Amino acid sequence: MTRPRLAVVGNPENRRVTMLLDAAARRGVPTPRVVPWREVLIAGGARFDPDELVRLDSPGEDPDVDALLRGPGDPTRIADGPRWYASLLDAVGTLRGGRRLTDAEDLSVLFDKRRCHATLANGGVPVPVSPTSGADAPAPRNWPEVRELAAAAGLRRFFVKPAHGSSAAGVVAVETAPSGRVQARSSTEVAADGVHNSLRVRRLTGEAEVGALIDALAGELLHIEAWLPKPSSRGRTADLRVVVIAGRATHAVLRTSCHPMTNLHLGGQRGDLDIARAGFDSAGYGWDRALAVAERAAARFPRTLCVGVDLLPAANWRGAAVGEVNAFGDLLPGLTGLPGRADGLDTYGAQLAAVTGWADDAAA
Missing domain, CATH: 3.30.470.20 (ATP-grasp fold, B domain)
Known part of the structure; x- marks a missing residue:
């Protein structure tokens, strides 16, 4: 059997890439060619041989790559998600040649929670109820609109998620009661310089505190789904x-x-x-x-x-x-x-x- 020729677009020092290279060495597969995301973004593309199998890996955990995708700033900030998404898809579009192991159109759906939810639901896959499923669904612009959409869908417990986020960054788990009481839990923190992701999940209580956090996230294009x-x-x-x-x-x-x-x-x-x-x-x-x-x-x-x-x-x-x-x-x-x-x-x-x-x- 012909051994595959592999290439991976990733961040070379990241363990995702190094673990792939280690696996290739264990299997006796020729070492995959590593094409750094940083070079793709700066050079405006990369080219692959026709017989190369091209794997796309995460551009995350590299502050320089993060800045190229969504602009300079603290890498922990939750901001400019739509810009990051558009920049990533543009970068993928500059890759030429090869045979892809990660499809560009699939990637565009997988990194849009609203489109992904609709794609699954339309295929008969069981998913949580969502009032924001699909690219044409309403996009809440603030906490009152989030609460209104959730209530119309019959949701008292629900997640609010940035549509283009990952690793639970910006995710808020909200609970409401008929009495009007609201509480939430999130690893997101609002600071003087913006909204940031942390490693500590904290509890928020009351309409004012929860609403302030949702309002601070609203520019990220929000997705709402039932908390099962x-x-x-x-x-x-x-x-x-x-x-x-x-x-x-x-x-x-x-x-x-x-x-x-x-x-x-x-x-x-x-x-x-x-x-x-x-x-x-x-x-x-x-x-x-x-x-x-x-x-x-x-x-x-x-x-x-x-x-x-x-x-x-x-x-x-x-x-x-x-x-x-x-x-x-x-x-x-x-x-x-x-x-x-x-x-x-x-x-x-x-x-x-x-x-x-x-x-x-x-x-x-």
Whole structure:
């Protein structure tokens, strides 16, 4: 079998790129050519050989690249998301040649939560209720409009998310009561110089405090979706990140947290995956059926080799919905594949094992 020639557009020192190179070395695959995002953005493009398989990786965690995408400023700030999004898509459009492992149109949907939600819903994938699903949906400009849209959709507990955000940056989990009482939790902080992301999830209470935070975020193009009840694992709420490669769920991690956001960098922890497997099976829903929901979500992006699906189990494990699909959701260090699906392989090794056959099928 011909060994694939790989190229990756990424930030060379980032562990996403170095872990891919390590996986290639372990498999005896020729070292992928690394094309830095910084060079793409400064030079206005890059060119690839016709037989190169081109992987796009995250442009994050590099302050210089961040400044090129959305302008200078503190990298922790939550601002200029629409500019970042447009700049990223423009940069992807300057790449010439090669055969893509990450489709440009898929990427444009995956990094727009409103469009992604609509794409999933239109494909019959179970998703939380949302009054802002779709590119043509109303875009709330302030807290009163957020609250009005949520109330019209029957939502008392809901998430507010910047449409082009990632890693829970700018996400606010809001709870309202018939009495008018409002509270929220978020890792977002409002400072004199703007809105910033932090690693500490804090509680906000009262209409004034919650409203001020939402108003400060409103320029980011906001998405609203139902906050679904999650199951509990040892006193902590739980959901799953499922990595789907070439259409097949290969890796899964149970994420648990004492906060609504289960992201590991916000204090979430990896839980015992057997708890999820047993929960789905004992409830009669089935573990394989849950993985199939993640695969159905990934199937909406058939020209992209790998995505990470945030799977939301029902509180009683008798169902599952998809919260988000992540273009760069495969960074799960030390996690090996599911039995019978990617035995002994991390997420990068599994992609290398699948890449040649998938690329041939995708090009057909």
